[in-house]
Amino acid sequence: MSVFVFAEHKGGSFKKSTFEVVSYAKKIADMAGVELVAGVIGKVSDAEMAQLAQYGANRAMRDQQPDLETFRTRTYADALTQMAENVAANVIVFSDNFMGRGIAPRMSVKLKAALATSVVDVPKSVSPMTVKRKSFSGKAFSIVKANTPVSILSLVPNAFGVVEKPAAGFATTDFASKLRASDLAVQVEAAETVAGTMPVSEAEILVSAGRGLKSPDNWGMIEEMSQLLGPGCTTCCSRPVSDLGWRPHHEHVGQTGHVVAPNLYFAIGISGAIQHLAGVSGSKVIVAINTDPEAPFFKAADYGIVGDAFEVVPKLNKALKDFMSKQ
Amino acid sequence: MMKVLVCISQVPDTTSKVRFKEGNTQFDTADIQYVMGPYDELALTRILEVRDAGTPMEITVVNVGDASTENTIRKAVAVGANHAVRIDAKPTDAFYVASQLAAFAKGQGFDLIVTGKEASDYNGNQVGEMLAELLDIPSISNASHIEVKGGKVVVEREMGGGKETVIAPTPFMVAGQKGFAIEPRIPAMRGIMQARKTPIKVVPAVPAEHLLTVESYELPPAKSGCKFVPKDQVDELVRLLHEEAKVL
Numbered sequence: 355m356s357v358f359v360f361a362e363h364k365g366g367s368f369k370k371s372t373f374e375v376v377s378y379a380k381k382i383a384d385m386a387g388v389e390l391v392a393g394v395i396g397k398v399s400d401a402e403m404a405q406l407a408q409y410g411a412n413r414a415m416r417d418q419q420p421d422l423e424t425f426r427t428r429t430y431a432d433a434l435t436q437m438a439e440n441v442a443a444n445v446i447v448f449s450d451n452f453m454g455r456g457i458a459p460r461m462s463v464k465l466k467a468a469l470a471t472s473v474v475d476v477p478k479s480v481s482p483m484t485v486k487r488k489s490f491s492g493k494a495f496s497i498v499k500a501n502t503p504v505s506i507l508s509l510v511p512n513a514f515g516v517v518e519k520p521a522a523g524f525a526t527t528d529f530a531s532k533l534r535a536s537d538l539a540v541q542v543e544a545a546e547t548v549a550g551t552m553p554v555s556e557a558e559i560l561v562s563a564g565r566g567l568k569s570p571d572n573w574g575m576i577e578e579m580s581q582l583l584g585p586g587c588t589t590c591c592s593r594p595v596s597d598l599g600w601r602p603h604h605e606h607v608g609q610t611g612h613v614v615a616p617n618l619y620f621a622i623g624i625s626g627a628i629q630h631l632a633g634v635s636g637s638k639v640i641v642a643i644n645t646d647p648e649a650p651f652f653k654a655a656d657y658g659i660v661g662d663a664f665e666v667v668p669k670l671n672k673a674l675k676d677f678m679s680k681q
Numbered sequence: 682m683m684k685v686l687v688c689i690s691q692v693p694d695t696t697s698k699v700r701f702k703e704g705n706t707q708f709d710t711a712d713i714q715y716v717m718g719p720y721d722e723l724a725l726t727r728i729l730e731v732r733d734a735g736t737p738m739e740i741t742v743v744n745v746g747d748a749s750t751e752n753t754i755r756k757a758v759a760v761g762a763n764h765a766v767r768i769d770a771k772p773t774d775a776f777y778v779a780s781q782l783a784a785f786a787k788g789q790g791f792d793l794i795v796t797g798k799e800a801s802d803y804n805g806n807q808v809g810e811m812l813a814e815l816l817d818i819p820s821i822s823n824a825s826h827i828e829v830k831g832g833k834v835v836v837e838r839e840m841g842g843g844k845e846t847v848i849a850p851t852p853f854m855v856a857g858q859k860g861f862a863i864e865p866r867i868p869a870m871r872g873i874m875q876a877r878k879t880p881i882k883v884v885p886a887v888p889a890e891h892l893l894t895v896e897s898y899e900l901p902p903a904k905s906g907c908k909f910v911p912k913d914q915v916d917e918l919v920r921l922l923h924e925e926a927k928v929l
């Protein structure tokens with residue numbers, strides 16, 4: 355018996371969301387009184403692996419076969435299923451992102467394990483697995499129960515936080531899963547990385563702006579604000595803004611874009627339509643800045659400033675700069 | 682001729698008020714308007730665009746649902762799908778739904794299976810990949826673009842902080858997300874007439890397990906109200922975010 359967590363990395367370094375999901379899995383392992391095993395795919399150094407112990411992993415398995423360099427959903431699901439079976443996992447944990455969402459449903463089928471995605475809380479019970487998840491596009495939550503002995507959870511980024519809980523005696527075992535040659539026909543032709551940007555779904559703070567900004571040329575102050583707020587912060591936007599091509603598509607949040615749940619969400623010149631709110635209502639704290647005191651966003655916000663963004667944001671940036679310099 | 686299966690779901694209209702009944706154990710469907718899942722609609726739209734751009738295709742749309750979903754299925758025919766199928770079962774948990782779709786699709790030689798990223802009512806985000814696993818074919822989720830070139834599927838996918846173009850032989854499953862198509866296709870009068878005449882094939886459900894059960898629902902706690910800060914007191918906002926909300 356064990357809890358198994360997929361520890362995702364990017365180019366050999368673990369991401370903050372990985373440490374979060376390891377912390378969360380540790381909590382479940384403690385509830386169940388079993389060990390926590392992390393599964394890693396790809397080239398990650400021993401020194402980097404050891405970081406997983408900081409958040410409670412008792413040991414790790416690592417598959418470094420070259421055929422795993424490209425992310426292929428079925429191949430990854432094959433490899434992780436073999437690892438999870440090897441450690442007799444009864445709970446398997448993912449971060450709710452593009453990788454987890456691809457792999458977890460396949461493992462659910464392979465292992466006949468109930469899968470709860472968009473999980474936002476610690477399980478109410480581990481056996482049977484009973485846990486709270488987001489549903490209806492963030493407008494509600496549901497409490498779901500697994501009808502199977504093995505269950506799979508995928509955790510919404512920032513829902514639990516990173517918790518240090520060092521485990522002693524951590525070691526990494528290399529593991530070579532059996533892969534199918536036929537999958538190699540699925541090939542990456544071209545890759546493009548947007549340097550230095552963090553996916554909006556993983557950001558701790560989001561500075562989001564809408565059509566109220568009137569032109570793509572006015573985003574300088576939004577980017578400045580994001581920079582002032584540090585590396586955990588990035589920019590995003592409402593749908594018309596990305597549809598108009600003012601901002602890239604990956605910044606679009608809302609029901610038909612990214613669903614986000616940062617600690618702090620700034621909504622600047624965004625009206626607060628229900629489809630936009632559906633994607634951001636999981637945010638812990640919302641600040642709305644809008645010229646219209648009747649803008650629906652104020653109903654969803656915790657703090658509001660009624661005012662012109664072109665006046666308020668530069669002043670706010672100055673205040674943030676002063677504040678950050680004193681931290 | 683490429684045989685394409687597009688899986689569509691029916692979901693409450695995006696502006697629907699979400700309410701529950703029977704001690705918060707059931708979704709209250711009173712006054713709810715249903716529409717085709719927005720991502721499924723975009724997935725279907727993009728497939729029609731690819732066909733119109735010159736890839737010969739035979740497109741089947743399939744939905745797992747009771748008779749109340751037939752208007753949604755007809756809309757899919759009205760915009761251009763060739764065949765329509767309804768699997769007569771209540772779409773409950775994702776594994777159950779995927780099992781129904783797999784039982785239907787097995788042995789029919791679909792080259793390409795397309796779904797929307799998630800059904801926006803339960804946000805399961807699971808059916809497409811589960812179906813691909815049950816049919817034992819490779820797949821891509823989070824696709825933001827698709828084309829067909831020389832019988833192969835060319836897909837763009839968003840990765841955390843980047844984009845990849847992936848090329849794959851068929852059979853293949855693709856789950857589309859935002860960007861897949863920009864605006865859903867609106868049916869023309871001729872399509873609507875055509876859809877009225879097209880029979881919807883009804884297929885009985887097969888026995889399958891429910892891996893996950895919903896015990897109850899909860900609405901998010903109501904916000905305690907917005908605290909307004911005068912526009913010339915931005916320092917006060919920063920102080921509140923730091924000291925009261927503790928998020929800075």
Ligand SMILES: Cc1cc2nc3c(=O)[nH]c(=O)nc-3n(C[C@H](O)[C@H](O)[C@H](O)COP(=O)(O)OP(=O)(O)OC[C@H]3O[C@@H](n4cnc5c(N)ncnc54)[C@H](O)[C@@H]3O)c2cc1C
Nearest residue numbers: 564565566592593608609610623624625627629630645663
């Ligand atoms: C099926 C469907 C799905 C959708 N999905 C999404 C989605 O995922 N995400 C999404 O965002 N939208 C989505 N929409 C669109 C949504 O309904 C709204 O149209 C959209 O969110 C509006 O964007 P906006 O607030 O930026 O623009 P607007 O509605 O034009 O609002 C601009 C706001 O800026 C304010 N403003 C103007 N000037 C200033 C200024 N100088 N300073 C400060 N404030 C100012 C105005 O008072 C107004 O409140 C969807 C719609 C449908 C039908």
